[in-house]
Amino acid sequence: METLLCKWILLGSLMICHAYVTFTNLKCVMVDKSFGDVKCHIKAVNRTHKYIDLTARLFKGPAENVTVNLKLMRYDHGYKPFFIDLSYDACKFMKNPKNPFVSSFYNTFKKNSNLNHTCPYDHDLIVDKLYTGNLERNFDNFPSMMNGDYAFFTEWFMNKIQRAYVNVYFRLTGSRDN
Numbered sequence: 001m002e003t004l005l006c007k008w009i010l011l012g013s014l015m016i017c018h019a020y021v022t023f024t025n026l027k028c029v030m031v032d033k034s035f036g037d038v039k040c041h042i043k044a045v046n047r048t049h050k051y052i053d054l055t056a057r058l059f060k061g062p063a064e065n066v067t068v069n070l071k072l073m074r075y076d077h078g079y080k081p082f083f084i085d086l087s088y089d090a091c092k093f094m095k096n097p098k099n100p101f102v103s104s105f106y107n108t109f110k111k112n113s114n115l116n117h118t119c120p121y122d123h124d125l126i127v128d129k130l131y132t133g134n135l136e137r138n139f140d141n142f143p144s145m146m147n148g149d150y151a152f153f154t155e156w157f158m159n160k161i162q163r164a165y166v167n168v169y170f171r172l173t174g175s176r177d178n
């Protein structure tokens, strides 16, 4: 099953079906308050269109040696890991964006952020107007996903110490299983 889903992700562009995504909640927390701060919110343009804004400021100089842990969660009596749970060297990825899972995650927001360069990051980190449509294009690539409540849990580490986490909660409707 797991292998099959991976293949579907890789072949995703060949399997078109439409998903509808709405953001249900968003949490962003700087674990170490002396390290920086992070603010984020969901804005509703109208009933169907919502977007996310996020700004992180770093107080202790440029960010390098960054690792991210990405988990896809599905709600079933609590949020449980759903297929994707990986840690990746973000600086290595930006030099050579090869990992298909990380690419798929990065592609959802790269056009809406100022993160598109290699490490170090010596400026505020911004994600600006990330619309649900960005995720929908991605989930069209996950044809086996059932309708339901999901979340992306992301944990951000610098020098192997967790500094922040950002959790994006969303509801998926209208995928092929339904």
Ligand SMILES: *[C@@H]1O[C@H](CO)[C@@H](O)[C@H](O)[C@H]1NC(C)=O
Pocket (backbone or CB within 6 Å): 045, 046, 047, 048, 049
């Ligand atoms: C909601 O806003 C988006 C973006 O401005 C627009 O494309 C869409 O047509 C609007 N939908 C409705 C139902 O007004």
Ligand SMILES: *[C@@H]1O[C@H](CO)[C@@H](O)[C@H](O)[C@H]1NC(C)=O
Pocket (backbone or CB within 6 Å): 065, 158, 159, 160
């Ligand atoms: C990243 O930080 C950890 C912990 O300080 C260190 O062991 C590791 O060598 C660093 N890696 C790089 C590429 O600087």
Ligand SMILES: CC(=O)N[C@H]1CO[C@H](CO)[C@@H](O)[C@@H]1O
Pocket (backbone or CB within 6 Å): 093, 094, 095, 097, 110, 116, 117
């Ligand atoms: C790492 C990465 O995705 N870099 C991209 C940044 O944006 C330029 C221009 O859009 C691309 O050519 C790079 O591949």
